[in-house]
Amino acid sequence: MYRYDSHDQTLVNERVAQFRDQMERYLAGRLSEEEFLPLRVQNGLYIQRYAPMLRIAIPYGMLAAYQLRKLGDLARDYDRGYGHFTTRTNLQLNWPKFETVPDMLAELASVQMHAIQTSGNDIRNTTTDQFAGVAEDEEVDPRPWCELIRQWSTFHPEFAYLPRKFKIAVTGAAEDRAAIQVHDVGLRLWRDAQGEVRVRVLAGGGLGRTPMIGEVVRDDLPWQHLLTYLEALVRVYNQFGRRDNKFKARIKILVKALGVEEFRRRVEEEWAHLKDGPQTLTRESVERVAAHFVDPERRPVTDEAIAAIEALRGENRAFGRFMTNNVHGHKVPGYASVTLSLKRSGHSPGDVTAEQMHQIADLADEYSFGELRVTHEQNLVLSDVPMDRLEALWHELEALGLANPTVGTLADLICCPGGDYCALANAKSIPVAQAIQERFEDLDFLYDLGPLELNISGCMNACGHHHVGHIGILGVDKKGEEWYQISLGGAQGNAASLGKILGPSFSREAVPGVIDTLLKVYVSERSDDETFLDTYRRIGLKPFKERVYA
Amino acid sequence: MPDQAPHSASQRPYLFRGQSAVDDWQLIREGQPAAGVPAIVPSTNGSEGERGQGRAPWLAADTELDDALAARLVAAPLVAIDFPKFTDGRGYSLARIAARASRLSGRDSRHRRCAGRPALLHASLWLRRLLAARGPVAGGTPCAT
Numbered sequence: 018m019y020r021y022d023s024h025d026q027t028l029v030n031e032r033v034a035q036f037r038d039q040m041e042r043y044l045a046g047r048l049s050e051e052e053f054l055p056l057r058v059q060n061g062l063y064i065q066r067y068a069p070m071l072r073i074a075i076p077y078g079m080l081a082a083y084q085l086r087k088l089g090d091l092a093r094d095y096d097r098g099y100g101h102f103t104t105r106t107n108l109q110l111n112w113p114k115f116e117t118v119p120d121m122l123a124e125l126a127s128v129q130m131h132a133i134q135t136s137g138n139d140i141r142n143t144t145t146d147q148f149a150g151v152a153e154d155e156e157v158d159p160r161p162w163c164e165l166i167r168q169w170s171t172f173h174p175e176f177a178y179l180p181r182k183f184k185i186a187v188t189g190a191a192e193d194r195a196a197i198q199v200h201d202v203g204l205r206l207w208r209d210a211q212g213e214v215r216v217r218v219l220a221g222g223g224l225g226r227t228p229m230i231g232e233v234v235r236d237d238l239p240w241q242h243l244l245t246y247l248e249a250l251v252r253v254y255n256q257f258g259r260r261d262n263k264f265k266a267r268i269k270i271l272v273k274a275l276g277v278e279e280f281r282r283r284v285e286e287e288w289a290h291l292k293d294g295p296q297t298l299t300r301e302s303v304e305r306v307a308a309h310f311v312d313p314e315r316r317p318v319t320d321e322a323i324a325a326i327e328a329l330r331g332e333n334r335a336f337g338r339f340m341t342n343n344v345h346g347h348k349v350p351g352y353a354s355v356t357l358s359l360k361r362s363g364h365s366p367g368d369v370t371a372e373q374m375h376q377i378a379d380l381a382d383e384y385s386f387g388e389l390r391v392t393h394e395q396n397l398v399l400s401d402v403p404m405d406r407l408e409a410l411w412h413e414l415e416a417l418g419l420a421n422p423t424v425g426t427l428a429d430l431i432c433c434p435g436g437d438y439c440a441l442a443n444a445k446s447i448p449v450a451q452a453i454q455e456r457f458e459d460l461d462f463l464y465d466l467g468p469l470e471l472n473i474s475g476c477m478n479a480c481g482h483h484h485v486g487h488i489g490i491l492g493v494d495k496k497g498e499e500w501y502q503i504s505l506g507g508a509q510g511n512a513a514s515l516g517k518i519l520g521p522s523f524s525r526e527a528v529p530g531v532i533d534t535l536l537k538v539y540v541s542e543r544s545d546d547e548t549f550l551d552t553y554r555r556i557g558l559k560p561f562k563e564r565v566y567a
Numbered sequence: 568m569p570d571q572a573p574h575s576a577s578q579r580p581y582l583f584r585g586q587s588a589v590d591d592w593q594l595i596r597e598g599q600p601a602a603g604v605p606a607i608v609p610s611t612n613g614s615e616g617e618r619g620q621g622r623a624p625w626l627a628a629d630t631e632l633d634d635a636l637a638a639r640l641v642a643a644p645l646v647a648i649d650f651p652k653f654t655d656g657r658g659y660s661l662a663r664i665a666a667r668a669s670r671l672s673g674r675d676s677r678h679r680r681c682a683g684r685p686a687l688l689h690a691s692l693w694l695r696r697l698l699a700a701r702g703p704v705a706g707g708t709p710c711a712t
Contacts, residue, residue, distance in 0.1 A: 055654055138654070175663060178656025255660045290667060 018079055018388055019164045019309040021129045028172065029126045032133060036060050037119035044116060059139065059177065061132025062118050066440045071110045071118055072135040073125060077145045077163035077187070078106035078391040082381040085389060087128040089374030095121050100374070102359060102367040104431060104482055105184070106144050106391040107135055111438050133171060138179045138266075140170035140251070145187045146194040147392040148354055150310060151400045153346045157189030157206035157214050161307040162243065165298065168306075169244050176251050180258035181266035183251065184223075191511075196393065198222050198230050198513040199485055201268045202250065204243075214240040220250060220280065221272030224479035228515045229269045232277040234284060240303070242288075244296045249288035253280070313386040313401060318351025322405035329408060338422035338460065339411050351404050355385075357397040357414060358421035358429065362454045365447045366432040367395030376417055384410050393482075394431055396424065426463040427471055427536075428454055431482055435475030435492060436499070442475035444492025444499035449473055449528055456529040457536075466536060469549045472507070485509045487550045488535060489516040490528065501528050505535070505561055506553045517558050520566055531565055538564050592623065592645070607647045610636065625649055628657040632668045640669030 021029070036056070043053040057063075061072040073088065088108055092100045095117055096110040103109055113121060125131055134141055143166050145159045146152060166185060170176070176183070188195040189206035197203025203219035216238040222231025238246055254268045257275075272280045330337045345354040357377065360366050369377070377397060381389045384406055385399035392398060397419075402410060414420035423429050430453065433439065435446030450473055457463060472486030476493075483489030489504040500522040507516030523531055536549075538561050543552045553561070593606045604621030610630070624639065625647035640646050646665055648658040 052653070138656075175659040176656065178654050178659070252660045252663070256657055260655060260657075 018081055019076075019160075019306070025168075026126075026129070029129070029131050029133070032060070032131065032172075033119065033122045033126050036122060040116065040119050055137060055178070058136040059134060060118075060122065061135035062115075063136060064440065065111065065438055066436070066442075067438070068112045069115045069118070070438065071113045071121060071132055072103070073108045073110070073130060073132050074135045074142045075106050075108060075130075075391050076167050077143050077149070077160065078147060078393075079160070080389045080391060081128075082378040082387040082389065084128045084130055085374050085378040085381065087124060087130070089371040089378065091121055091124060092374065093371035098372075099368055099370045101365065101434060102369065102391050102395050102397070104393045104395060104433070104480055105142055106393055107142055108391075109434070111434070136182075137177075138181050138183075139177050140173060140179075140183045140185065143167055143170070143185045143187060144195055144200075144393060146190055147390045147398050148194065148345065148400065149189070149390075150312075151347050151349075151352070151354055152190045152194075153348050154191040155189055155348065156191065156208055158307075158310060159187040159189040159195075159204075159206055160310045161303060162189075162204070162206060162214075162240075163187050164306050164309070165244065165303070166247070169247070169296070176255060179251070179255050180260050181263060181268075183254070183268065185247075193509070193511050193513075196482075196485065196509040196513070199224055199228070199482075199509070200231065202247070203231050206240075209237070216240060216243055216246075218246065218250070221269040221277070223267055223269045224482060224484045225267065226264050226477045226479075227267075227269065228479070228484040229273065230513055230515065231269075232272060234277065234281050241298050242292060243298060245291040245294060246284075246288055248296060249291050250284045252287055253283045257283070312349075315349055315352060315401065316403065318403045318405050323351055326404050326407055335422070336408065336411055338464075339414075339420055340407070342422045342424045342426065343420065344407065347401075353402050353404055353407060355399045355402050355407070355410060355414075356392070356424045357399065357419040358424055359396050359419070360423065360429050360454070361418055361421055362428075362458060363451065365434070365437075366430060366450055369397075373417060373419070377419070380410065380413060394424075394429060396429070422460065423463055425468050425470075427457055427466055427469045428463055430454070430471040430473060431486070432473040433475050433480035435473075435481075439475060439480075441478055442492060443477075443494040444475050444501065445525070446473045446475040446481060446490075446492055449490060449492075449501065449525060452525075452529050453532055456533065466539070467546075467548050470507075470509070471532070482509070483507070484515045485513060486516060487553070488532065493522055495522070499525060501525060503528075503531060503535075503565075505558060506550070508550055519558065520562055534565050535561055592647075594625070594647075605644075607645075610639070623647060626661060626665065627651075628655055628661060630661055630665075632661075632664055637665075637668035640665060643669075 039056045042048045063070040088100060092098055092110060095113050097112045101109045101111060122132060143163050145163050149160050150158045183201045185202045186195040186197045186200040187204045188197055197205060197219060199222045201223060203222055205217040207215055209215050217233060218235040218238055219231035220234045221229060223229055254271060258268060258271045259265045330340045343356045347353050359369060381387050381399055385401045388400060390398040390400055411420055430450055432446050432450040436442035436444050437447050470486050471488045472482045473490040474481035474483040483491045485507040489507050491502045493500050493502050502522040503519045504516030505519055506514060508514045539549050539552050542556055542560060593603060595606050595608045597609045607623050607625045610624035610626050623643050623645045627649050628651055648662055650658045
């Protein structure tokens with residue numbers, strides 16, 4: 018995992034001091050609301066519906082145990098004892114006291130963390146595959162490249178006031194687990210015939226009000242040019258992106274308006290000036306960063322131990338369910354990645370208590386080399402667990418309520434904080450999530466449904482990624498009342514697609530029943546081992562629509 | 568941060584290479600008479616005004632540089648860029664492009680940003696770490712940011 022050098026630490030410490038001064042001047046009335054706003058949002062501090070909210074950056078979702086422990090301390094000492102992991106793999110604290118935020122940032126700086134650029138019209142936290150560096154299907158480890166992007170984009174003076182926020186996602190695996198097609202910029206790392214890393218650059222994807230799938234701007238960028246190319250691309254956006262209407266200010270609108278050919282032409286024209294310039298990456302500079310992401314010293318796990326775990330899987334049904342759903346393959350035989358489910362009936366998806374944060378940190382130290390990942394599905398991952406310790410870990414997770422064997426099922430739904438917290442929301446999302454989780458609790462039924470992604474957003478900003486849910490639910494406002502629009506057929510991954518709206522929206526009470534009807538259509542129409550998405554793609558929207566509105 | 572002591576609009580203190588300095592360039596908006604020197608005048612005023620002693624052009628945020636304009640920038644004692652709004656960051660990219668086009672890189676350059684008035688051109692914006700280590704971009708500006 019990346020460790021700050023003295024430059025990083027100095028930058029973060031100075032930012033804390035600077036923000037403390039800005040806060041003091043604001044509280045003393047020497048900075049206006051309008052002047053303070055862009056300063057606080059660049060430090061992750063929002064004003065929410067009932068209270069301020071602090072969004073803490075977790076760069077590309079990687080977290081050390083000691084950092085999670087500190088996050089638990091912050092939730093306990095400065096907030097109401099819990100935090101919320103977001104679809105951008107950050108952590109939100111929903112009840113901090115405004116004036117204590119500089120102290121919180123100072124605490125974060127002590128564990129190499131910050132809240133810089135977690136908001137504002139700047140380059141946000143880069144996200145990646147939660148199994149980066151350990152995935153079986155990985156071609157290129159994205160972590161060093163994410164870190165290089167982090168260093169390039171953090172405090173980039175030219176890009177602090179873009180037309181709108183800017184999100185980059187990176188993957189280097191055969192299966193895209195980072196949703197790169199629906200990001201402002203998506204990067205797919207791959208290797209050419211000589212084994213050199215190349216980058217496919219996508220731009221103009223995004224969810225929100227106008228969902229779009231990104232288009233390929235460059236297919237085969239040599240790795241040396243990654244930063245100069247990104248610089249040219251963001252510069253074109255900074256100059257030409259719309260600033261007259263914030264709903265049309267994302268890069269997707271620019272790419273669409275210009276057409277990808279013209280957008281590419283402008284980027285390449287700008288890049289011609291930057292190519293081979295001072296920001297060109299050298300092998301040495303990449304290796305310096307990559308040295309932070311070397312494999313841990315994994316002890317060998319014997320074949321007998323692996324066989325014993327497989328045997329237990331057959332004997333113990335509950336453990337078998339956990340293995341099937343929450344334990345994932347690993348590039349090293351004898352090791353596994355384990356997803357800790359933050360989706361439990363009666364709890365908001367992605368929420369973790371301070372106490373759980375401390376306990377999970379201990380588990381990371383005990384079972385997984387002190388490292389964790391945050392997933393954009395709002396779960397946590399221990400990425401390096403020896404298989405002969407899976408049973409012990411499972412028992413510990415069971416005791417903490419984090420072993421819910423439903424990862425990848427309907428119950429593993431994604432949900433934004435919604436109208437319970439967020440000032441932007443049109444409708445509440447958490448109660449809808451909870452009602453669905455309660456209605457579909459039966460594990461056998463969930464397993465029978467197979468892989469099913471249900472995503473809920475409380476407004477069209479789409480923090481809950483409803484456009485790419487197999488089933489998407491969007492909270493809408495109709496004459497002051499909360500209604501829910503349902504869409505079908507969205508997907509993330511290699512074959513990403515945007516959901517189609519089923520029809521008129523529903524009341525909150527009606528939503529679980531509608532989901533039930535949709536699932537019944539699937540169950541009656543599916544053939545063989547078709548997933549929900551397969552069936553939808555084969556039969557289309559009509560049969561679902563007819564049954565729901567019958 | 569510099570003191571917030573009262574100062575006239577045309578004599579704002581700022582930090583230059585870590586030292587307090589005074590900017591006595593007067594900003595002339597479109598349609599205003601160009602009184603006195605030194606003055607920063609609209610680049611759209613044509614080259615006559617710019618060429619005078621103690622005159623320098625300012626560029627609007629949406630300026631698209633062409634060769635003719637770039638050639639005029641080369642001769643200017645300084646180039647200013649207008650930031651119509653605090654949160655409108657186009658000027659930073661324009662600064663990079665203008666610096667390159669007018670080959671200003673390497674000359675003394677200063678950088679400031681204030682809502683409603685031009686910033687002096689910084690020709691080495693990309694030196695992010697250097698800048699940020701001194702105090703991030705907004706640090707050291709005379710306005711309240």
